[in-house]
Amino acid sequence: MKVLGISGSPRKDHSTDRLVKEVLNAVDVETEFISLADKRIGPCIACLGCIEDNICKVKDEMRGLRDRIVEADAYVIGAANYYSMLNAMAHCFLERFYQFRHREGKTVAGKLGVAVGIGGSNGDKVVENIKTFFAYNQIECIGSVSAQGAASCFTCGYGESCKVGAVHKFFGPDTKITQEMIPDLDKQPDKLEAARQLGQKLCERLKGFAAAT
Numbered sequence: 001m002k003v004l005g006i007s008g009s010p011r012k013d014h015s016t017d018r019l020v021k022e023v024l025n026a027v028d029v030e031t032e033f034i035s036l037a038d039k040r041i042g043p044c045i046a047c048l049g050c051i052e053d054n055i056c057k058v059k060d061e062m063r064g065l066r067d068r069i070v071e072a073d074a075y076v077i078g079a080a081n082y083y084s085m086l087n088a089m090a091h092c093f094l095e096r097f098y099q100f101r102h103r104e105g106k107t108v109a110g111k112l113g114v115a116v117g118i119g120g121s122n123g124d125k126v127v128e129n130i131k132t133f134f135a136y137n138q139i140e141c142i143g144s145v146s147a148q149g150a151a152s153c154f155t156c157g158y159g160e161s162c163k164v165g166a167v168h169k170f171f172g173p174d175t176k177i178t179q180e181m182i183p184d185l186d187k188q189p190d191k192l193e194a195a196r197q198l199g200q201k202l203c204e205r206l207k208g209f210a211a212a213t
């Protein structure tokens with residue numbers, strides 16, 4: 001049994017990576033973590049070259065991930081909230097699952113998934129995006145976690161005076177930024193705990209799968 005964790009955030013070791021890893025660390029079977037940050041993966045170009053054999057013909061770094069996706073029994077997919085939807089890097093990666101959808105592909109259908117969403121305010125929309133993606137691909141979503149990551153307006157240097165940024169949006173004008181206000185995953189132990197519980201739940205489900213076969 002193997003769980004593949006994928007973070008679609010372009011920032012390595014940032015909130016999305018961390019929350020995906022928190023789920024993986026609670027999984028008591030083999031795991032692998034992949035960051036898309038240093039991968040060059042373009043969108044699906046709808047060439048339909050995958051129709052016959054369920055193998056994408058676009059020549060980029062998705063090729064190196066295909067076998068790992070097929071071999072995995074479950075996916076923990078995390079992405080960042082960019083403009084209230086999942087970030088483009090993650091979206092490109094997910095679009096390329098189109099290669100698995102045709103006829104009797106049976107490459108990802110029936111597997112388990114966990115959705116992880118991170119945003120400067122929250123990752124709720126991202127979680128919904130990933131859940132929809134799972135449903136299209138007949139991956140059973142066993143749960144999700146949404147948390148607040150970084151809101152750069154608190155650290156960019158202009159946050160207190162900027163009228164269009166997150167500081168004003170969250171706390172109103174004339175706010176003095178304090179350390180306690182700055183969003184950080186470490187300030188959300190409940191979210192970290194929820195991620196660990198999802199990892200345990202995923203593990204139990206996978207062991208149930210293994211016992212049944």
Ligand SMILES: Cc1cc2nc3c(=O)[nH]c(=O)nc-3n(C[C@H](O)[C@H](O)[C@H](O)COP(=O)(O)O)c2cc1C
Binds near residue numbers: 009014122
């Ligand atoms: C281009 C861009 C757009 C963003 N749009 C939103 C947004 O609409 N809502 C939100 O809550 N956070 C938004 N954010 C903040 C990120 O979701 C937040 O920084 C998150 O922590 C990013 O994940 P990371 O920490 O793994 O990089 C945006 C960030 C960027 C760079």
